[in-house]
Amino acid sequence: MTQLEHWIGGGAVAASNGAYFDDLNPVDDSVYSRVPAGTADDVNRAVETAYQAYLKHRDLPAAVREGWIAKAAEIMERDTAKFADVLVDEIGSPIAKAGFETRFAVSFLRAAIGVPRRIRGETIPSDTLGRFSMSLRQPVGVVAGITPFNVPLIKGIKQSAMALATGNAFVLLPSESAPMIADLLAKLWKEAGVPDGLFNVVYGNGAEIGDVLTGHPKVASITFTGSSRVGKHIAEIAARNLKKYTLELGGKSPLVICADADLDKAVNAALFSIFMYQGQVCMGASRIYVERSIFDKFAEAFAAATSRAKSGELREPTTMLGPIISERQRDRVRRHIDDARAKGAEVLAGGEWDGNCCSATVLRGVTSEMTVFEEETFGPVTSLYPFDSLEEALELANNTEYGLSASIFTRDLDKALAFAQRAEAGMVHINAPTLHDEPHVPFGGTKASGFGREGTEADLEIMTEWKWVTMQSATAGAGGH
Known part of the structure; x- marks a missing residue:
């Protein structure tokens, strides 16, 4: 068992109140690490340290920052096995999902190497004779990041x-269920040459210290991944204090399968879309709409494939399903399944438990009075619904407060493009799973699924701000409008 400490100013710092909490391995709820229960004092110290480091290093050349990112990519590639081990043991990632995270982290770092040289402005024609006008992008100062348990490496990177x-x-506040990755990131950035104080970690309960971090007067920008409820709360704090922010929140993502779809590909995409990492993914296809003429055929094929989804040893490459992260989340998954059963839904596959693992579950006949109809389960549970036309499929797909990802399977280009244009989602995939991400794309959702976008291009909006600068010869007249 490891005992963590806060990472402030380039080194380990003990909790100010001496209090620690247990980080549990979700396979059996054994203690994986001991973690400091951060306080407002710890947050204030981290933010003040970050701000002073920002003032000291804000004018470093782009080549220096480029060097940190390039070195970090080398270290990340060297240490992928170490990061993967933590993802397996701390958050119950099957090794295939842990491998996806580590590969994405390396890819993102490589994509970010060029970012320091892309922070550009432009020259602007001036209405004043003899005046030179230009715009600059400058860093905002201190950025606060709050990461989730399900993809702590992807979001942390x-x-x-x-x-x-x-x-x-x-300044990073990681999920209390996934603190160890933050410790590895601190050491990665230290080895990569990042000056002390530019990367800091405070551990603790987000409900207790999150507002201290997001509301701190020296935090200029916030990037958060988590629930829609908490995201709305953070948005209120940011709005009151005029801070920039990006929110990547929950989802109830629809997967639409038309009668002309390649059935085998649609079944495989549906499996990956909802059961990868036991459904604990915001882009999970928890609503699958199938054209009525092939509904029974798809339901049979999908239920059969689902019954073969393997759980068990997390380091076995073919394992798809691991443990649900916490007892609170297990209760939520059980409640959704039991409520649907009690109100008449048919369980086509799954619905059973083995320890902390829930089998891959497919429901049919879900109606609006069932909890699972509207709420995000965040577990290996999906529901099948029939539709008769693309118009109906769009209406059903858009009938949710969420709008993160959506997907359609069809050979009809007109249908595909119509769906892509009219689906109320931040991301739409054609003949592909709902679950996908790349470093350079504008990743994010609409409605209750988020605000703003992530990515090596999109993040410039919250990580920098524009400044307008004009110059005129000191000997020229002070012209005006």
Whole structure:
């Protein structure tokens, strides 16, 4: 068992109140690490340290920051096995999903190497004779990042790499269920040459210290991944204090399968879309709409494939399903399944438990009075619904407060493009799973699924701000409008 400490100013710092909590391995709820229960004092110290480091290093050349990111990519590639082990043991990632995270982290770092040289402005024609006018992008100062338990490496790398690449300092508050990855990131950035104080980590309960971090007067920008409820709360704090922010929140993502779809590909995409990492993914296809003429055929094929989805040893490459992260989340998954059963839904596959693992579950006949109809389960549970036309499929797909990802399977290009244009989602995939991400794309959702976008291009909006600068000869007249 490891005992963590806060990472502030380039080194380990003990909890100010001496209090620690247990980080549990979700396979059997054994203690994996001991973690400091951060306080407002710890947060204030981290932010003040970050701000002073930002003032000291804000004018470093782009080549220096580029060097940190390039070195971090080398270290990340060297240490992928170490990061994967933590993802398996701390958050119950099957090794295939842990491998996806580590590969994405390396890819994101490589994509971010060029960011320091892309922080550009432009020259602007002036209405005043003899005046030179231009715009600059400058770092905002201190960026606060809050990461989730399900993809702590992907989000930790995304947030911190972009903050550092754009000349900012960074303070990370990781999920209390996934603190160890943050410790590895601190050591990665230290080895990569990032000056002390530019990357900091405070551990603790987000409900207790999150507002201290997001509301701190020296935090200029916030990037958060988590629930829609907490995201709305953070948005209120940011709005009151006029801070920049990006929110990547929950989802109830629809997967639409038309009668002309390649059935085998649609079944495989549906399996991956909802059961990867036991459904604990915001882009999970928890609503699958199938054209009525092939509904029974798809339901039979999908239920059969689902019954073969393997759980068990997390380091076995063919394992798809691992444990649900916590007892609170297990209760939520059980409640959704039991409520649907009690109100008449048919369980086509799954619905059973083995320890902390829930089998891949497919429901049919879900109606609006069932909890699972509207709420995000965040577990290996999906529901099948029939539709008769593309218009109906769109209406059903858009009938949710969420709008993160959506997917359609069809050979009809007109249908595909119509769906892509009219689906109320931040991301739409054609003949592909709902679950996909790449470093350089504008990743994010609409409605209750988020605000703003992530990515090596999109993040410039919250990591930098525009400044307008004009110059006129000291000997020229002070012209005006």
